[in-house]
Amino acid sequence: MNMSKCKYCGREIVWITSRAERPLPCDPHPRYFVRRSKGAQKLVILSGEVVTGEFLEDVFMADGDREEIGRVAHFASCPGFKAGRSNPDRPRAV
Numbered sequence: 001m002n003m004s005k006c007k008y009c010g011r012e013i014v015w016i017t018s019r020a021e022r023p024l025p026c027d028p029h030p031r032y033f034v035r036r037s038k039g040a041q042k043l044v045i046l047s048g049e050v051v052t053g054e055f056l057e058d059v060f061m062a063d064g065d066r067e068e069i070g071r072v073a074h075f076a077s078c079p080g081f082k083a084g085r086s087n088p089d090r091p092r093a094v
């Protein structure tokens with residue numbers, strides 16, 4: 001997996017190829033989460049799909065919920081990303 005450091009915050013990121021064949025910067029550590037259409041987190045799952053949800057520890061599981069594993073999309077968690085670029089879909093590695 002392609003590791004690098006975010007040029008805005010200096011944290012380590014990994015690049016995951018999205019379904020649209022674009023590289024997406026993500027936090028390196030996978031998290032358990034539950035999908036929620038209005039979830040606060042943006043996560044990239046292994047297929048490259050970007051989904052919204054909440055971390056497992058933040059939700060009460062309901063019938064039909066299942067835990068999934070994804071990586072937090074770095075453009076959503078990075079403190080510098082929004083300030084640094086107007087188009088967060090097209091970030092650059094350092």
Ligand SMILES: [Zn+2]
Pocket residue numbers: 006007008009010011074078079080081
């Ligand atoms: Zn960053």
